[in-house]
Amino acid sequence: MTLQHLRELVSPFSSVTPSDWERYCSHTHKLEEECWRKDGIMEMSNDAIIINTPSDSSKQFEDSSDYQESG
Incomplete structure (x- = not known):
């Protein structure tokens, strides 16, 4: 990395004013x-989901009279 190369890389940002930078930072903060x-909200929603499963769900379905195969 040379100083000249670094200057070429940052040259597009030389037109950014302090006011521009303040707006960018404010927008980022809002996001x-x-x-x-x-x-x-997602964590609260996930915490509210409770799924009770038997220790051997396949055995429950084999023994359940309510279970019907779809097909």
Whole structure:
């Protein structure tokens, strides 16, 4: 990596003003908050799902008179 190559890589960002940067950071912060909020909702939803399964579900279906094969 040369200094010249580094300058070429960062040159597109030289037009970014402090105001632009502030808006980008603010927008990113809002997106992060939204993701954290949705993540919390998903965790609460997942915690509310309870599935009770017998220790041997195949045996239960074999013995159950309610079980009907589809096909």
